[in-house]
Amino acid sequence: MKPRNRVCRLFGIDYPIIQGGMVWCSGWRLASAVSNAGGLGLLGAGSMHPETLLEHIRKCKAATEKPFGVNVPLMYPELDKIMDIIISEGVKIVFTSAGSPAKWTETLHSEGIKVAHVVSSTRFAGKCEEAGVDAIVAEGFEAGGHNGREETTTFCLIPAVKKICTVPLIAAGGIVSGEGILAAQALGAEGVQMGTRFALTRESSAHFSFKDRCLRLDEGDTVLTLKQLSPTRLIKNDFYKQIEEAESRGASADEMRELLGKGRAKKGIFEGDIFDGEMEIGQAASMLRELQTVDEVMKELVADYREAAAHMQPLF
Amino acid sequence: MKPRNRVCRLFGIDYPIIQGGMVWCSGWRLASAVSNAGGLGLLGAGSMHPETLLEHIRKCKAATEKPFGVNVPLMYPELDKIMDIIISEGVKIVFTSAGSPAKWTETLHSEGIKVAHVVSSTRFAGKCEEAGVDAIVAEGFEAGGHNGREETTTFCLIPAVKKICTVPLIAAGGIVSGEGILAAQALGAEGVQMGTRFALTRESSAHFSFKDRCLRLDEGDTVLTLKQLSPTRLIKNDFYKQIEEAESRGASADEMRELLGKGRAKKGIFEGDIFDGEMEIGQAASMLRELQTVDEVMKELVADYREAAAHMQPLF
Numbered sequence: 001m002k003p004r005n006r007v008c009r010l011f012g013i014d015y016p017i018i019q020g021g022m023v024w025c026s027g028w029r030l031a032s033a034v035s036n037a038g039g040l041g042l043l044g045a046g047s048m049h050p051e052t053l054l055e056h057i058r059k060c061k062a063a064t065e066k067p068f069g070v071n072v073p074l075m076y077p078e079l080d081k082i083m084d085i086i087i088s089e090g091v092k093i094v095f096t097s098a099g100s101p102a103k104w105t106e107t108l109h110s111e112g113i114k115v116a117h118v119v120s121s122t123r124f125a126g127k128c129e130e131a132g133v134d135a136i137v138a139e140g141f142e143a144g145g146h147n148g149r150e151e152t153t154t155f156c157l158i159p160a161v162k163k164i165c166t167v168p169l170i171a172a173g174g175i176v177s178g179e180g181i182l183a184a185q186a187l188g189a190e191g192v193q194m195g196t197r198f199a200l201t202r203e204s205s206a207h208f209s210f211k212d213r214c215l216r217l218d219e220g221d222t223v224l225t226l227k228q229l230s231p232t233r234l235i236k237n238d239f240y241k242q243i244e245e246a247e248s249r250g251a252s253a254d255e256m257r258e259l260l261g262k263g264r265a266k267k268g269i270f271e272g273d274i275f276d277g278e279m280e281i282g283q284a285a286s287m288l289r290e291l292q293t294v295d296e297v298m299k300e301l302v303a304d305y306r307e308a309a310a311h312m313q314p315l316f
Numbered sequence: 317m318k319p320r321n322r323v324c325r326l327f328g329i330d331y332p333i334i335q336g337g338m339v340w341c342s343g344w345r346l347a348s349a350v351s352n353a354g355g356l357g358l359l360g361a362g363s364m365h366p367e368t369l370l371e372h373i374r375k376c377k378a379a380t381e382k383p384f385g386v387n388v389p390l391m392y393p394e395l396d397k398i399m400d401i402i403i404s405e406g407v408k409i410v411f412t413s414a415g416s417p418a419k420w421t422e423t424l425h426s427e428g429i430k431v432a433h434v435v436s437s438t439r440f441a442g443k444c445e446e447a448g449v450d451a452i453v454a455e456g457f458e459a460g461g462h463n464g465r466e467e468t469t470t471f472c473l474i475p476a477v478k479k480i481c482t483v484p485l486i487a488a489g490g491i492v493s494g495e496g497i498l499a500a501q502a503l504g505a506e507g508v509q510m511g512t513r514f515a516l517t518r519e520s521s522a523h524f525s526f527k528d529r530c531l532r533l534d535e536g537d538t539v540l541t542l543k544q545l546s547p548t549r550l551i552k553n554d555f556y557k558q559i560e561e562a563e564s565r566g567a568s569a570d571e572m573r574e575l576l577g578k579g580r581a582k583k584g585i586f587e588g589d590i591f592d593g594e595m596e597i598g599q600a601a602s603m604l605r606e607l608q609t610v611d612e613v614m615k616e617l618v619a620d621y622r623e624a625a626a627h628m629q630p631l632f
Contacts, residue, residue, distance in 0.1 A: 005631060015632050121535055141457070142469045150536030153458045153469040155490035155499065156599045160535060163603075174471035183471065183502035185631060186624060187495055219437055219476060220466030250566035283472045287479075302632060308502060314625060315321060315501060316331050316618060 006168040007191035010114060010134055011093055012067045014038035016191030017181070017301060018137075018170060019198040019294075021071020021095055022145065023047035023280070024269035027205040028056040030198060032063035033294035042095055046073040047266065050081040057089045067093060069114075074099025087111045098146065101131040116170065118193075120148025125161040136165055137193050140173030144196050144282035147224055147231045155187065162188030176284040178304025182312075196282035197301075202293045207272030210279065217286045228253045229260065235279035239264070322484040323507035326430060326450055327409055328383045330354035332507030333497070333617060334453075334486060335514040335610075337387020337411055338461065339363035339596070340585035343521040344372040346514060348379035349610035357382075358411055362389040363582065366397040373405045383409060385430075390415025403427045414462065417447040432486065434509075436464025441477040452481055453509050456489030460512050460598035463540055463547045471503065478504030492600040494620025498628075512598035513617075518609045523588030526595065533602040544569045545576065551595035555580070 007016035019026065019034040021042030031041030041064070043056050053070070060068050070086055072079070075098050083104065086094060094108055097118035105115045109132070116135040117128045128136045138161040140154030141147060152160075154173040162169055171189035175181060176197040184192050198204060200211050213235065225243055226232045234240060246259055260278075268277020292300070323332035335342065335350040337358030347357030359376060361369050369386070376384050386402055388395070391414050399420065402410060410424055413434035421431045425448070432451040433444045444452045454477040456470030457463060468476075470489040478485055487505035491497060492513040500508050514520060516527050529551065541559055542548045550556060562575055576594075584593020608616070 005629075123535070140469065140471065142472050148536075151539065152535050152599060153456065153471060153490055155456065155470045155496065156458050156603070157535075159493060159495055160603055174469055177475060179475055179503055180471065181631065183499040185628065186499035186502050191631075219439070219468050219473075220464075223467065248566055250564055283468060287472070287476055305631065309628070309630060312501065312625070312628075313321075315497065315507075315621065 005190050007135065007170060010168060011040050011069075013040045015298070015302060016170070017298070018042065018191060018193040020172065020193050020195030021045070021069070022195050022199055023265055025195075025199040025204045025206045026071070028059035028063060029205065030201065030203040030294065031056075031068050032060045033201075033203040034198065034298070035064045035066040035068045037295050037298035038066075039298060040093070041068045042071045042093075043068070044071050045082050046071065046076065047270075050078055050085055053082060054085050054089070057085065057091060061089075069093030069095055071095040071097065073097050074103060083107070087113070095137065097137075101128045101133050105131045105133055118172070119161070120157070121150050121152060122157070122160045122164060126164055129164065129166060133167060135168045135170055135191075136161065137170040137172050138189075139193070140171075141224065142174035142233075142283040143172055144199070144222070144233050144285070145280040147233055149227070149231055151224065151231075154184070158184060158187035158189055174282065174284045176282075176287055178301050178306070179308045180284075181301065181305045182308045196285050197288065197297060198294065199281065200285065200288055200291065201297055202291060206269050209272030209274050210269050210277075211291055213274045213279065214281045214285045215289055215291060217281075219286045221286060222281060222283050226256065226260065228256050232278070232280060233282065234268075235274075235281060237277075237279055238275040239268075239278060321506050323451065323486060326484060327356050327385075329356045331614070331618060332486070333614070334358065334507060334509040336488065336509050336511030337361070337385070338511050338515055339581055341511075341515040341520045341522045342387070344375035344379060346517065346519040346521065346610065347372075347384050348376045349517075349519040350514065350614070351380045351382040351384045353611050353614035354382075355614060356409070357384045358387045358409075359384070360387050361398050362387065362392065363586075366394055366401055369398060370401050370405070373401065373407060377405075385409030385411055387411040387413065389413050390419060399423070403429070411453065413453075417444045417449050421447045421449055434488070435477070436473070437466050437468060438473070438476045438480060442480055445480065445482060449483060451484045451486055451507075452477065453486040453488050454505075455509070456487075457540065458549075458599040459489035460515070460538070460549050460601070461596040463549055465543070465547055467540065467547075470500070474500060474503035474505055490598065490600045492598075492603055494617050494622070495624045496600075497617065497621045498624045512601050513604065513613060514610065515597065516601065516604055516607065517613055518607060522585050525588030525590055526585050526593075527607055529590045529595065530597045530601045531605055531607060533597075535602045537602060538597060538599050542572065542576065544572050548594070548596060549598065550584075551590075551597060553593075553595055554591040555584075555594060
């Protein structure tokens with residue numbers, strides 16, 4: 001074991017590998033398994049009622065003595081309740097996203113909580129620095145679920161954010177392997193956040209049919225769509241065909257909202273309706289074929305990273 | 317100087333850095349400068365009449381004793397004439413794109429010409445292997461100009477192609493720095509092809525106004541559009557606003573073709589009409605601010621790659 005880097009020291013973890021706090025995937029089973037394996041597990045508050053989050057935090061504490069955190073999308077309707085629970089339960093790490101990092105960082109800091117904020121542009125990374133966050137997650141176009149309007153890829157985003165970033169930079173989007181971790185590091189990241197790879201483990205709370213479909217994807221089977229509402233990467237299934245048809249005839253944002261309806265992501269990810277559900281997953285899912293446990297994934301990532309690093313011969 | 321790798325040996329070059337053969341940018345001045353600096357310069361036949369290509373090949377031969385090549389888009393209308401010129405002039409390296417690699421590889425091989433083919437998907441990389449090409453260029457979504465329908469990013473595409481690829485793999489799309497070269501290598505590439513970085517050098521034949529505009533771009537200022545015709549990455553200028561407006565009202569492919577008209581890329585890149593022209597450039601242009609010479613670029617890439625490689629400390 002080498003000396004731990006800034007990301008490891010910040011969160012008190014062995015490997016700077018963070019499991020993305022995803023809707024409908026990231027319950028206490030997934031988060032505690034990742035933390036127990038030496039990474040950082042995150043509960044995904046975005047798809048939990050406050051009382052559900054409370055239950056998951058308590059179960060996560062019972063399942064691991066290692067640090068874990070909660071991902072909180074800042075457009076969450078019952079945000080105050082969620083934050084109260086996080087603070088009163090003594091959670092020490094919060095990842096915020098989808099909103100201004102200036103809003104909650106100070107409050108969380110005053111409770112001794114470390115704050116990382118997720119961005120998809122250098123401009124928002126700058127706002128993170130101003131807000132005094134402890135780490136920045138920069139997420140590229142290839143990531144699953146909600147994404148930025150600029151469509152900046154991981155390859156272009158990480159070096160650009162690195163240039164203006166003093167706090168530890170965590171790369172996300174398209175990273176599913178040890179080689180990917182090494183490449184993210186070459187671009188300037190000190191850690192990685194992986195959603196897709198962990199969404200498709202046995203411990204993920206996603207429906208088996210969702211995982212099964214995701215593990216059979218070909219290249220080009222996901223797409224960033226719903227750009228009039230909030231750009232989202234999902235699988236091109238029957239539901240997507242309706243989106244595409246509506247867009248090709250120039251449907252309005254209101255029509256798109258009506259088509260989307262409520263609970264589409266739950267339907268796809270949690271209930272496993274692979275045809276009519278919103279199947280949010282990253283582009284790199286097409287490289288995954290096997291349903292593994294978190295422990296297998298973590299061991300493979302560490303071994304593959306080390307092998308890839310050992311094989312790097314100077315090009316010139 | 318370390319022992320040269322497969323890409324260097326294949327083309328007889330010092331650095332596995334290839335200058336993309338772009339329309340309206342890649343004449344003899346650019347190609348010979350890159351070859352003289354130890355990389356591989358490519359003439360871009362896509363925007364040249366056969367007699368223009370002949371002239372550029374002859375001037376390139378006069379300007380460098382190093383190997384150089386020609387990029388040939390296989391949908392070129394006078395393809396036979398172009399290939400005749402390449403063969404009779406004794407050019408020894410051809411990069412083909414936008415078509416089937418099976419079509420010309422055998423003919424070119426029988427003339428002692430090395431063939432690389434550009435793809436944007438693993439499926440087409442497989443066709444390249446079957447066709448017996450000497451190298452594969454895999455180009456991600458972030459690249460400028462014409463691009464694949466799958467929208468697979470460099471970060472996702474390179475490891476996927478690497479898995480099925482026995483010939484040397486050259487990464488393209490989003491690579492503008494030494495750190496980028498190192499990251500591409502981590503993902504499995506043995507060389508890189510860079511378009512955007514070389515399009516914006518003094519030796520590029522693009523109009524000054526085009527270069528000047530490209531060197532002031534912010535993140536999110538380019539977009540992959542014209543998806544009904546042939547997906548193309550370009551700057552969001554006035555011309556793009558017309559495309560966007562037409563698409564939002566559900567315009568047909570024929571309407572889009574009419575809007576595009578003829579000579580739009582020439583207008584933007586070669587004639588410098590930054591408002592009404594088609595301004596094809598990669599996403600990573602937003603990281604570039606300075607109009608440099610090819611020699612400066614090559615020296616910077618080599619130095620920055622070495623520095624980035626030296627700074628890689630094991631994460632675990």
